[in-house]
Amino acid sequence: MQIVIRFLEWTAWEMTPPEPYGTFHLVFWLTGLPLALLAAFLLRKSTEKTNARLLFGTGLFLLLAELYKQLFYTFVVEDGQYRFDRIPFQLCSMPMYACLVLPFLREGKFRRALCTFTASFGFMGGFVSYFSPESMCLPYWTLTLHSFSWHMILVFIGLYLFFSGRAGNRLRDFPPAAAVYLCLCVVAFGINLLCYRCPGPDVNMFYVGPKPSPLVICRDIVARFGWAVNTVVYVSALTLCAFAFYSAYLLLRKAAQKRAEKSIRKKHKTTRPPSDAKTFHKSMQFSRNGLSKVGQPEPLRYRKTWSRRITHSDRLVYNFDENKKTHHCLHGTL
Numbered sequence: 001m002q003i004v005i006r007f008l009e010w011t012a013w014e015m016t017p018p019e020p021y022g023t024f025h026l027v028f029w030l031t032g033l034p035l036a037l038l039a040a041f042l043l044r045k046s047t048e049k050t051n052a053r054l055l056f057g058t059g060l061f062l063l064l065a066e067l068y069k070q071l072f073y074t075f076v077v078e079d080g081q082y083r084f085d086r087i088p089f090q091l092c093s094m095p096m097y098a099c100l101v102l103p104f105l106r107e108g109k110f111r112r113a114l115c116t117f118t119a120s121f122g123f124m125g126g127f128v129s130y131f132s133p134e135s136m137c138l139p140y141w142t143l144t145l146h147s148f149s150w151h152m153i154l155v156f157i158g159l160y161l162f163f164s165g166r167a168g169n170r171l172r173d174f175p176p177a178a179a180v181y182l183c184l185c186v187v188a189f190g191i192n193l194l195c196y197r198c199p200g201p202d203v204n205m206f207y208v209g210p211k212p213s214p215l216v217i218c219r220d221i222v223a224r225f226g227w228a229v230n231t232v233v234y235v236s237a238l239t240l241c242a243f244a245f246y247s248a249y250l251l252l253r254k255a256a257q258k259r260a261e262k263s264i265r266k267k268h269k270t271t272r273p274p275s276d277a278k279t280f281h282k283s284m285q286f287s288r289n290g291l292s293k294v295g296q297p298e299p300l301r302y303r304k305t306w307s308r309r310i311t312h313s314d315r316l317v318y319n320f321d322e323n324k325k326t327h328h329c330l331h332g333t334l
Contacts, residue, residue, distance in 0.1 A: 005075050008068075012076050013141040020133050024144075029130050032152040040159035051164065052103035058157060059099025062150065066096060069146055084198040089191055089205045091238075092129070092150070094184060095122040095157050112168060113176035119167035120174065120246040121181055121238075123158025126151040128241070162249050169253060174246050178239050185235055207234060 018024035046054065066088050074082050088096070098118040105111040129136065129151040136147035161167040168174060188206035195203035202211035209227035213219060213234070221230040297308040307317050 004071065008072050008076050011142050012072070014139055015141050015144065017137040017139050018133075018144065020137065025130075025133055025137070025148075028148050028152075032148075033155065036152055036156035037159060040156055040163050043160055044163035044165075046164060051166070054160075055099045055157075056103045058153065059096055062096035062099065062153065065146055065150065066093070069143065072140075072143065081200075083200045084195045084203045085201045087191065087195070087203070087205060089188055091121060091184075091206060092125040092154060094118070095154050098122070099157065109176065112166075112173065113180050115161050115166045116168040116173050116177035116246070117180040119158045119161035120177055120242045120249075122154045123162075124238075124242045124245045126154025126158065127245075162253075167249075168246075169250065171247075171250065174243055177246075178242070181239065181242070182235070 043050075043054065070086065070088070073086055074080065095118050098114055102111065102114060102118075105114070133148075136144065136151065138144045138147065158167075168177065185206050185208050189208050191205045192203055192209065192211060196211070204211045204213060207213045207215060207218060208231045212222050212227070213230060215234075218230050218234055221233060297306055299306055305317050
């Protein structure tokens with residue numbers, strides 16, 4: 001144990017806490033966000049085996065980082081006394097557990113719900129933290145880098161689960177994710193009750209009470225209406241915020257699908273003209289006489305059109321008008 005304590009003391013490099021929206025904050029944010037986006041995009045087509053390794057490796061890294069933070073606070077900052085308010089059971093801690101569990105879950109509703117929860121609520125927690133980074137700006141280099149990196153990894157995990165399609169891709173996939181969040185709130189409330197009389201600062205996992213919330217807006221609500229009203233408002237607000245991020249993802253996904261479908265339709269409409277004048281002459285003859293049996297005419301299964309062979313490599317796709325004459329002729333290579 002002495003070796004661990006010496007290592008922790010050796011890594012206790014003090015620093016002036018970075019200012020919110022200062023150079024450190026903005027450089028880390030503006031550099032980390034594109035990297036997280038790029039990494040998630042490049043890994044979007046990963047196989048199930050690669051996905052399991054990626055998620056478990058990320059979860060293991062977060063677990064070791066969390067263990068280091070707990071030991072650092074206990075033996076360096078608090079001189080050997082553990083603070084129960086630092087139990088790793090906050091919303092931003094959940095992706096760590098999810099990454100460790102997901103590789104061992106079978107494909108099904110619960111796994112999809114857990115992926116959607118991690119993508120929507122986890123991404124929201126990591127992304128929003130950079131807009132209010134006061135709790136991440138600490139007087140030690142290792143703790144500050146830990147906090148900034150942790151929340152950026154949450155952004156990466158959320159984007160990766162979205163891009164890879166492992167999170168939900170329909171509106172009806174969000175309620176199960178919200179149910180996961182509500183179940184975790186119940187567990188967090190139970191931890192708060194068990195640690196209600198523990199020494200030290202107030203224990204308030206997920207900020208659902210009954211101890212006062214450290215959040216500024218929540219403090220005002222608790223002072224005026226009580227912790228129960230604050231819990232309902234806070235949980236509802238977080239759920240709506242996560243749903244907003246999830247809805248934005250669905251809109252972007254739908255727009256991307258429409259662009260892809262439009263590109264495919266445009267590609268299929270591009271056809272090769274007849275190879276020579278003789279082929280063109282034959283196609284014109286068929287277009288004037290759509291009832292001719294030359295060229296093995298046959299109806300297409302999935303389109304209300306007919307097709308007949310012009311040459312070995314060219315077919316003519318066409319429709320009949322009311323006078324049994326061919327119109328809307330389209331050459332294609334089949």
